[in-house]
Amino acid sequence: MSSPPIQWYPGHIAKAEKQLQEQLKRVDVVLEVLDARIPVASHHPQVADWIGEKPRILVLNRVDMIPNETKQEWITWFKERREKPYWTNAKAGKGIKAVKYAAQDAGAAMNQRRRDRGMRPRAVRAVVIGFPNVGKSALINRLVGRKAVASARKAGVTRQLQWVRISDEIELLDAPGVIPWRLENQQDAIKLAICEDIGEAAYDNQRVAAVFVDLLVELGFAEVLQSRYHLDPLTITGESFIQDLADKVYQGDKERVARLLLHDFRTGAMGQIPLELPNEF
Numbered sequence: 001m002s003s004p005p006i007q008w009y010p011g012h013i014a015k016a017e018k019q020l021q022e023q024l025k026r027v028d029v030v031l032e033v034l035d036a037r038i039p040v041a042s043h044h045p046q047v048a049d050w051i052g053e054k055p056r057i058l059v060l061n062r063v064d065m066i067p068n069e070t071k072q073e074w075i076t077w078f079k080e081r082r083e084k085p086y087w088t089n090a091k092a093g094k095g096i097k098a099v100k101y102a103a104q105d106a107g108a109a110m111n112q113r114r115r116d117r118g119m120r121p122r123a124v125r126a127v128v129i130g131f132p133n134v135g136k137s138a139l140i141n142r143l144v145g146r147k148a149v150a151s152a153r154k155a156g157v158t159r160q161l162q163w164v165r166i167s168d169e170i171e172l173l174d175a176p177g178v179i180p181w182r183l184e185n186q187q188d189a190i191k192l193a194i195c196e197d198i199g200e201a202a203y204d205n206q207r208v209a210a211v212f213v214d215l216l217v218e219l220g221f222a223e224v225l226q227s228r229y230h231l232d233p234l235t236i237t238g239e240s241f242i243q244d245l246a247d248k249v250y251q252g253d254k255e256r257v258a259r260l261l262l263h264d265f266r267t268g269a270m271g272q273i274p275l276e277l278p279n280e281f
C-alpha cells in the first residue's frame with residue numbers, strides 16, 4: 001500500500017498542541033480563522049472541545065479569493081447552523097472593524113458577568129487561532145494597526161507571550177495559536193495542502209495537484225483549466241491531466257506541472273475558485 005499523500009511529524013504536532021492549550025487557557029474569547037475557500041476543511045473538529053464555554057468568533061479570511069455568490073450561500077449555510085461568520089481580507093485590511101466589534105461585544109458580556117459577581121470589569125483577552133498560513137498574523141497586524149507579530153521567529157527559541165492592546169476594551173495575544181492537523185481525514189488534508197494551509201507536513205505535489213484537478217472538475221470549474229492550459233480535463237483523470245500537460249509543455253516533467261497548477265491557484269491567477277460549496281455539506 002502506498003503512503004498517504006500528506007504526512008506530519010509527530011513531535012512537532014505534540015509541541016504545537018501543547019502551546020495552543022497554553023494560549024487558550026489565558027483568554028476569554030477565541031478568534032478562529034478559516035480559509036473562505038475551504039470553510040469546512042479548515043475548521044478543526046476539536047476546537048469546540050479545546051475552547052469549551054468561551055465565546056468563539058468565526059473569521060472567514062481570504063474572502064477576496066471566492067466569488068460573492070459563494071459567500072452569500074455560505075452565509076445562509078452558517079445561519080442555518082446559528083453561526084455568524086465575519087468575512088475578512090486581512091491582506092487588504094477589509095472587514096477588520098466588524099471583527100473588533102464582535103470581540104468588544106464578547107467583552108461586554110463577560111464584564112456584565114464579572115459585575116454580577118462583584119468583580120471589577122477589565123479588558124477582554126483574545127487570541128487568534130487557525131491552521132498555518134490562513135492569515136492569522138495578517139489579521140492580528142490589522143487588528144492592532146501595526147506589525148505586532150514578529151515574522152521571523154527563530155525555531156527552538158521560546159517566546160514570552162505578550163498582550164497587545166487593541167482598544168480600551170480588548171487585549172490580544174501577540175502570537176497566534178497554530179492548530180496542528182492530524183492524519184484522520186486525508187480528503188480535508190489535501191484541500192489544506194492545495195490551499196497551502198498546512199505547515200510542517202510533507203506532501204507529494206503531484207498527487208495533491210491531481211486531486212486538485214479532479215476537485216475542480218467535480219465542482220464545475222473544468223472550464224478554468226480548459227481555457228488556461230488548453231487541455232480538456234473532463235474526459236480524463238487528474239493524474240492523466242498532469243501527465244498530458246507535462247508532455248505538452250514541459251517534456252514530461254510532471255513535478256513542474258504540479259507546482260505550476262498549485263502556484264496558479266494559490267496566487268489567484270486562476271480567478272476566484274472555492275474548493276468547497278455549501279450544498280456539499
Ligand SMILES: Nc1nc2c(ncn2[C@@H]2O[C@H](COP(=O)(O)OP(=O)(O)OP(=O)(O)O)[C@@H](O)[C@H]2O)c(=O)[nH]1
Binds near residue numbers: 065088092133134
Ligand atoms: N489574498 C489574500 N491573501 C491573504 C489574506 N490574508 C493573508 N493573506 C496572505 O496569506 C499569506 C499567509 O498569511 P499569514 O498572516 O502569514 O498567515 P499565518 O496564518 O499567520 O501563517 P503562519 O504564521 O504560518 O501560521 C501571506 O502571504 C498573506 O499576505 C487575504 O485575506 N487574502
